[in-house]
Amino acid sequence: MTLxxxxxxxxxxxxxxxALASVGLQGDGRLMALSSYENRVYLAHLExxxxxxxxxxxxxxxxxxxxxxxxxxxxxxxxxxxAAEVPAVGPLVIxxxxxxxxxxxxxxxxxxxxGRRPELDDDEVLEWxxxxxxxxxxxxxxxxxAHRGALDLQTFATExxxxxxxxxxxxxxxxxxxxxxxxxxINLIAPHADSMRAGGQFDPIRLHGDCHPGNILWTxxxxxxxxxxxxxxxxxxxxDLWMLLDGDRAQRQRQLGAxxxxxxxxxxxxxxxxVLIEPLRTLRLIHYSAWLARRWDDPAFPAAFPWFGSSDxxxxxxxxxxxxxxAMAEPALVV
Numbered sequence: 001m002t003l004x005x006x007x008x009x010x011x012x013x014x015x016x017x018x019a020l021a022s023v024g025l026q027g028d029g030r031l032m033a034l035s036s037y038e039n040r041v042y043l044a045h046l047e048x049x050x051x052x053x054x055x056x057x058x059x060x061x062x063x064x065x066x067x068x069x070x071x072x073x074x075x076x077x078x079x080x081x082x083a084a085e086v087p088a089v090g091p092l093v094i095x096x097x098x099x100x101x102x103x104x105x106x107x108x109x110x111x112x113x114x115g116r117r118p119e120l121d122d123d124e125v126l127e128w129x130x131x132x133x134x135x136x137x138x139x140x141x142x143x144x145x146a147h148r149g150a151l152d153l154q155t156f157a158t159e160x161x162x163x164x165x166x167x168x169x170x171x172x173x174x175x176x177x178x179x180x181x182x183x184x185x186i187n188l189i190a191p192h193a194d195s196m197r198a199g200g201q202f203d204p205i206r207l208h209g210d211c212h213p214g215n216i217l218w219t220x221x222x223x224x225x226x227x228x229x230x231x232x233x234x235x236x237x238x239x240d241l242w243m244l245l246d247g248d249r250a251q252r253q254r255q256l257g258a259x260x261x262x263x264x265x266x267x268x269x270x271x272x273x274x275v276l277i278e279p280l281r282t283l284r285l286i287h288y289s290a291w292l293a294r295r296w297d298d299p300a301f302p303a304a305f306p307w308f309g310s311s312d313x314x315x316x317x318x319x320x321x322x323x324x325x326x327a328m329a330e331p332a333l334v335v
Contacts, residue, residue, distance in 0.1 A: 006298050007063045008040055012107065020058060023082035023094045023109065025050055037300055038062055043112060051092055060093075060105045065304065068217050069147040071099055071106060074229050077140075086135045088227040089113050089217075096182065108326055113225050115217025120244060123241045123258040128223045129216065130262025133208075136226065137237050138267050140206030144234060150204060151235030153193040156283035157186050160290030169293045173245040174314040181321035184288060189279040196236055202273050204234040211240040238273040239280055245333075253333050260335045275332040282324040289317060 017027045030045040040060040042268075050056060054332050061071060064263050075098040078090025091098040091108035100107055149155060161182050164170055165316055195201035208215070209231035217225040241259050245252040265271050292308045295301045 006137075007104065008060075008298060008300070010103065010120050011040055011060055015103050015105075016044070016058060016060070019060075019100070019107055020044055020046075020056075020104070021110070022102045023100050025056065025094075025109065037295070037298075037304055042245075049108070050094070050259075051111075053092075053111040055114055056092070057110045058107055058324030059110065060107045063105065065098055067147065068099065068106065071108075073145055073147045074232050075099065075108065077145075077284055078229050080139050081136060081226075083141050084196055085137065086132060086139065087223065088136070088229070089225055089227045090229070103137065113217055113227070115219045115225055116211045118216050118218040118224060120213060120246060120255060123254070125218065126244070126255055126258035130241075130259040131265050132224055132226070133211070133240050133259070134235055134242070134263040134265070134267035136208060141203075143206075143275075144198070144204070145206055145232075149233050150197075151190055151207070151209070151239055151283070152196065152278075153186065153283070156287040157182075157189060160287050161186070162292060168311070169291070170314055171311045173181050174311055174318065177318045178321070181325065184325055185282050185286070185321050185328070188325060189282060192276055192279045198234075198277070202236040202270065202276070205237060206231060206237050207237070208240050209233045209235065210243075214245040236273050236276055236280075237269065238276050242277045242280055253335075256333050257335045266294075271335065275309070277333065278324060278327040278330075282321070282328065284316070285320055285324060 013031050017033060020027055024162055025044075026047045027044045028047045032043045034041040034043055034057070036059075039062050042058045042060075043055060045055045046053075064315055066074075075091055078088050079098075081088040082090055085087060089110055091110045094100070098108055118129060142156060161179075165175070165179065195202060208226060208229060210228065211226070215226065215228045217227060219225070234289075241263075242255070244259060246256075247256050260269050260271075291307055292301065296309075314324070
């Protein structure tokens with residue numbers, strides 16, 4: 001029997017360097033893989049700077065995840081943000097293009113940008129981030145995506161649940177409890193689903209989509225830079241705020257207040273969207289398990305997530321879903 005190799009197994013350092021050379025960039029031999037699993041991302045130092053950058057980040061997109069039109073729409077959104085002086089890190093235009101092909105991979109090249117995770121206990125930091133999220137959303141509200149998807153119940157809960165059950169990824173000893181908890185959670189989210197569609201109560205806009213602290217590079221004195229628009233999609237504005245909230249209810253209330261204070265210096269925030277925070281958190285929870293399961297043939301995933309798939313993991317998921325069911329029944333945060 002012939003074993004099928006995962007496409008990324010062919011992405012060797014030599015292939016990465018050859019890809020850079022194919023667009024006129026000669027590496028000096030220093031190449032470092034960065035912590036990215038959905039795509040493969042490398043920091044490469046160059047013999048000669050590219051557009052003033054002595055080091056670049058090469059991103060090799062996961063084959064068959066996005067169409068070329070969807071990737072180019074992500075790049076165009078990043079370019080719009082940068083043109084509006086929003087500190088987003090988008091791909092460089094090389095030979096008139098931002099998306100390149102080599103060895104069966106689509107890839108982009110971006111400037112390296114330093115920074116660390118923001119300190120979310122600092123209200124000034126949160127206000128600063130809030131101001132730039134408002135500016136991202138001002139650009140995002142100008143027009144919809146034509147090719148990229150939306151943040152919706154089908155994509156992030158119903159279909160992932162069905163896939164996991166159809167492919168028997170939930171152990172039998174936990175399957176009944178997980179299915180029941182998932183069904184209850186989905187039923188609680190469903191009334192909010194229509195409100196997030198175009199023409200609903202909350203007009204969807206173009207979002208960063210995955211705005212957690214790891215995708216914000218903070219530089220003291222310069223503020224935030226937003227990276228990784230790979231999950232940019234249509235959805236409610238609050239999607240880009242809730243992942244920055246952490247801790248108990250009082251802590252999250254304070255953090256949200258600081259974010260919104262900054263946000264409303266540039267754009268009005270629809271407080272009615274706050275009721276979506278826990279439903280959105282629950283969608284991400286359900287989707288995450290399916291994301292891991294679907295990537296299990298990629299050798300990087302079993303190595304990085306060895307705890308996934310056990311009965312203990314799924315029992316933990318049941319507990320988290322039950323906690324989310326309780327959270328969705330509580331009053332929303334207010335600011």
